[in-house]
Amino acid sequence: MPPFKPLPAFSVQFIKIHCLLTLNREISDDQIIALLNQSAQQEQGFRLLMAKYQERLYRHIRRLVIDHEDANDVLQNCLIKAFRAIDRFEGKSGLYTWLYRIASNEAFTFLERKKRKMAASIDGEDQLAAANRLRADSYFNGDEAQALLHRALTGLPDKQREVFTLRYFEDMGYQEMSDMLGTSVGALKASYHHAVKKIEQFFKNEQIR
Amino acid sequence: MDNRKEILDELSGLSPRLRDLKAKGDGLTTPEGYFEGLTDQVWSRLKDSPKKETVVRPMRRLWRLPYKSGIAAALVLAAAALIWLNRPRESAAFDLGALTPQEAEQYILNNIEDFDLSMLVASRPEEIADPAGAGRTDTLDSEWDQLLDEYLEDVDEATLEQILF
Numbered sequence: 001m002p003p004f005k006p007l008p009a010f011s012v013q014f015i016k017i018h019c020l021l022t023l024n025r026e027i028s029d030d031q032i033i034a035l036l037n038q039s040a041q042q043e044q045g046f047r048l049l050m051a052k053y054q055e056r057l058y059r060h061i062r063r064l065v066i067d068h069e070d071a072n073d074v075l076q077n078c079l080i081k082a083f084r085a086i087d088r089f090e091g092k093s094g095l096y097t098w099l100y101r102i103a104s105n106e107a108f109t110f111l112e113r114k115k116r117k118m119a120a121s122i123d124g125e126d127q128l129a130a131a132n133r134l135r136a137d138s139y140f141n142g143d144e145a146q147a148l149l150h151r152a153l154t155g156l157p158d159k160q161r162e163v164f165t166l167r168y169f170e171d172m173g174y175q176e177m178s179d180m181l182g183t184s185v186g187a188l189k190a191s192y193h194h195a196v197k198k199i200e201q202f203f204k205n206e207q208i209r
Numbered sequence: 210m211d212n213r214k215e216i217l218d219e220l221s222g223l224s225p226r227l228r229d230l231k232a233k234g235d236g237l238t239t240p241e242g243y244f245e246g247l248t249d250q251v252w253s254r255l256k257d258s259p260k261k262e263t264v265v266r267p268m269r270r271l272w273r274l275p276y277k278s279g280i281a282a283a284l285v286l287a288a289a290a291l292i293w294l295n296r297p298r299e300s301a302a303f304d305l306g307a308l309t310p311q312e313a314e315q316y317i318l319n320n321i322e323d324f325d326l327s328m329l330v331a332s333r334p335e336e337i338a339d340p341a342g343a344g345r346t347d348t349l350d351s352e353w354d355q356l357l358d359e360y361l362e363d364v365d366e367a368t369l370e371q372i373l374f
Contacts, residue, residue, distance in 0.1 A: 043252065050248040058244075062237050072243075079251050142236020149230060168227070169235055171212045193223065200224040 027052060029095035036086045046083060053096060054079075057103050063165045064107040066150055068139040070114075078106045097180045108158050152202035156195055163188055164195035314356075 027048050035045025057078065062071040082102050089098055134140050134147050142150075153161055162181070166172040174185045181188070220228035308316065361369070 046252060046255075047248055050251070054247055055244055058239070059237075062239075063235060066237075068237075068239065075247075076251050076254065080255055083255055139238045139240060140236055141238050142233065145230055146233055146236040149227075150235070167216060168231065171216060173212045173215070196220070196223045196227060199227060203226060 033086065033089065033091070033095065036083070042083075049082075049095075050079070053099055056096070057099060060100065060165070060170070061103050061107050063153075063169055064104070064161070065110060066154070067133050067137050070110065074106050074110050075103070078103045081106070093179070100180060104162060148203060148206055149199065152199040155202065156198060160191045160195040160198070163191040164199070167192050318356075 032045050032048050032052070035041040035048065038045075054075070058071060058075050061074045061078070062068065065071050065074055078099070082099055085102075089095070134150055140147070153164065156164065163177065166177050166180075167174075172180075174188050177183075177188050178185045183191075217228055217231065220231065
C-alpha cells in the first residue's frame with residue numbers, strides 16, 4: 001500500500017469551499033470579511049466572496065455597460081478594488097451594498113471615459129453606439145424589443161438608469177433600494193416613474209420611425 | 210416575490226408594454242464557464258500586482274489636500290501682489306491740483322533739481338490738452354514762464370541739446 005500523501009493546502013481549501021457551496025450552506029458576510037482580514041485566509045475569503053456575489057455583481061455591471069468584455073473588465077477592477085479596500089469596510093452597510101456601490105462607480109466611470117473617448121456626448125449618438133455594441137455582442141440573444149429597451153436605457157441619466165435597472169431587472173423594493181443608494185423612497189419612486197415614462201416615449205418614437 | 214407582483218402592478222398603470230417585456234428578461238448571456246474561471250483570473254491579477262492601486266489612492270489624497278492648499282495659497286499671494294502693485298498712488302497732477310499757487314511755487318523751487326524740462330512741461334496738462342491755449346486764463350502762467358526761464362538759464366548747453374534732440 002502506497003504511503004499516505006497529504007493534500008496540498010490549496011486543494012484542502014478548495015474542497016472546503018466546494019463542500020460549503022454544494023451543501024448550500026449560507027456563508028455569512030461576517031465570515032467572509034473575517035477571512036479576508038486575515039492574511040493567511042485571504043484567498044479562501046476571496047473565493048467565498050466570489051462564489052456568493054460574482055454573478056449578481058456581473059449582472060448589475062453588464063446591464064449598465066451592456067458589452068460582455070467591458071463588463072468583465074469593470075467587474076475585475078471592482079473586485080480588485082474591493083479586495084484591497086476590505087480593511088476599510090466598516091460594516092455600516094451590508095457587504096453586497098458596499099460591493100454594489102464600488103461596482104456602480106466603476107461602471108459609470110468606465111462609461112464616462114468611453115463616452116469621452118468616442119466624443120459622443122449627445123444622447124442619440126450614445127443610443128446608436130449602444131445599439132451597435134449590442135448587435136456586435138455575441139452574448140446577447142434578446143429580440144428587437146429587448147434591444148430597443150437597452151438602447152432606451154443608455155439615454156437615461158445615470159441615476160434613473162440605475163434605479164430602473166434595480167427595480168425592473170432585479171425586482172428590488174423601494175425600501176431596499178433606499179438603504180442601498182442612500183436616497184429617499186419618494187425620490188426613488190419619482191426617478192423610476194420618470195425612467196418608465198421616458199422609455200415608453202422612446203418606444204413610441206421608434207415605432208413612428 | 211412580493212416585489213415582483215408589486216412591480217408588475219405598478220407597470221400595468223405606467224407602461225403595459227414594459228410589463229409584458231419584463232417576462233423576457235434582459236437578453237444578456239455570458240460565455241460558457243465564464244464564472245468558473247473568473248475567480249482564478251482575478252486572484253492571479255491580485256497576486257501579480259500586489260497593492261499597486263492602494264499606492265495610487267494616497268497620492269490622490271495628497272493631490273487633493275496639500276496641493277490644493279498650496280495652489281490656493283499661491284493664488285491668494287498673487288492676488289495680494291497684484292492689488293499691492295496696482296494700489297492707488299498720489300499722482301503729481303493730483304498734488305499740484307490740490308496745491309495753492311504759492312505752495313506749488315515753493316514745491317517746485319525746493320525740488321527743481323529733481324525735475325527736468327520734460328517733467329515740467331508734462332506737469333501742465335492744460336497745455337498738452339489745449340496746445341493752442343484758446344480762452345485759457347491761467348493765473349500761474351507768468352510764474353510758470355519765469356520758472357522756465359530760470360531753468361533754461363541754469364541748464365548747460367549739453368543738457369539742453371540732450372533734452373531737445
